[in-house]
Amino acid sequence: MIRACKVKLGRAPKQEAKLRRVLGLCCALYNAALQQRREAWQRQRVSLSFYEQCKELTQLRSDDDDYRNLPAQMTRVTVLHRLDKAFHGFFRRVKRGEKPGFPRFRSWERFDTLTFTTQDWHIDGKKLVLNVRKDPIVFQMRNTIYREGEIKGLRIVRGATRWWAHFLVDIGPAPTLKKSSTGVGIDVGLRTFATMSDGTQIEHPRFLRKSIDKLRESGQSVSHKRKGSRNRGKAKLVLARAHEKIANRRRNFIHQTVATLVKRYDGFAVEKLNVQEMSSTEHEPDEMTKKGARGLRRGIMDSGWTMFGTHLAAKAEEAGLPFVRVNPRGTSQRCSGCGSVVRKTLRDRTHYCAACGLVMDRDENAARNIYDLGRRSATGDARVEGAEVSSE
Ligand SMILES: [Zn+2]
Known part of the structure; x- marks a missing residue:
């Protein structure tokens, strides 16, 4: 069983700036690779494969310093593999006779995850080190990996207000299924x-009503500020925090509810x-x-x-x-x-x-x-x- 274990990363403006740059490069590559697949499909009705695009990435890495510096495996998984999955989903739905939209370009704001396999990173004491060539990215981990087992992968995720490391831990085989008597x-x-x-x-959690008022208030505050202004930026951050707070409370509510249910049934x-x-x-x-x-x-x-x-x-x-x-x-x-x-x-x-x-x-x-x-x-x-x- 693979389970994600979330670790909070410490604040480090310089390291965060480096990560944002890596995300930006990956996002640009994602959109370029998507464009290439769209054109191949629209012009010649051929579908490019993951392997063909991997070959192109190898070429790109030999021509371009920025991409050469990124860990190769991370780039493949974060960009090309993800795009490949999006296309598989698309073709599966076409086959079923549905009319899905083509996989879409990603805006920089919505591209927020870097995916690592077991390579290209390591842990050094309380530090997480991402091996970007020449200039490693280093973060303090604010909590330990609380799951025991073999780490199978790592995702670096940009949250609304901070960065997270999600370790994918194999916690061992699932226990044999019991017979249910109080299902x-x-x-x-x-x-x-x-x-x-x-x-x-x-019942629905009580915080919901209050949070909704707060959300609406912060949302209006954003829309009343001039676009591109400093104050709008601040208001946006307040809104992002409100969203994050709700997400946290919702997660707590769900975890508690599930814990109760698993005890009772x-x-x-x-x-x-x-x-x-x-x-x-x-x-x-x-x-x-x-x-x-x-x-x-x-x-x-x-x-x-x-x-x-x-x-x-x-x-x-x-x-x-x-x-x-x-x-x-x-x-x-x-x-x-x-x-x-x-x-x-x-x-x-x-x-x-x-x-x-x-x-x-x-x-x-x-x-x-x-x-x-x-x-x-x-x-x-x-x-x-x-x-x-x-x-x-
Ligand atoms: Zn009846």
Whole structure:
């Protein structure tokens, strides 16, 4: 099992400037390589391969001092491999008959990660050294690598206000899967963060409302300042800090929630999330009248649900507990008691089944259906459509 272990890097303006330069070079190369692939495709309908572009990179490195100084393997993985993955995703979707957009150019602001394998860096006491040729980049590590195991890779990430090192640690094989006796189905939504098939509910974290006010305030402050002015720069930093604070609190909330769940239950069925769909219709509550607040809240929780799912999957795997993702289609309309379809609008908060008389909270009914789908797919019932055992 590979797990990321985040280490805070100490402040060092000179080293940060060097890193920004490396990121800039990688970003420029990414866009150039993307351009090359687009042209090859549009003009001659040929698709350039990763290996062809690697050869070109070798050529570039022999011609250009800046690129020669960058660690070769890091550049390949950060730029060409990432681009290759984007194209694989693109062609996979084309094959499926979808109409995906071409992989897009990256702006400098959104290019924020350098990926290293096991080479081109080392640790020296409390220092992390990135072996850029001639001029190594050195950072103090503010906390230790708290995961035990073999380090398989390293990502250097530019956060809103500081830099991070994410070590990818192999923490050993997953324990054998236990048999579940107190499994649970989980329905997530905008009204209640999560509803369990046993009726337990987890509310949205309290900080959400306050944070949204703060976000809106800082956002307005940015838009009221003149573009390019010093004050606008400052306001932007305040906004970035507000975002970072929310991200931290959201992460804490999710980690705590998941820790509680893994103690209480020994098997999990979760809906396969399609965040876009989820935000638009099914899960949208009706009483949230303030449009702005709704948008922000949704934006914050969209990534929260995704993070919740992946974190729960990871923790379940570490504990040897079954974790299943199921297709949520129909789970809110079907009766968990008898299987009849009970049509509901978004306003209907209660499930009332005329066929069998079952009356219960709408989300709890959905969670029970999710649990049922999960349980059947875990026991290999082939009739379950769309359920799959996840091995994240
Ligand atoms: Zn029923």
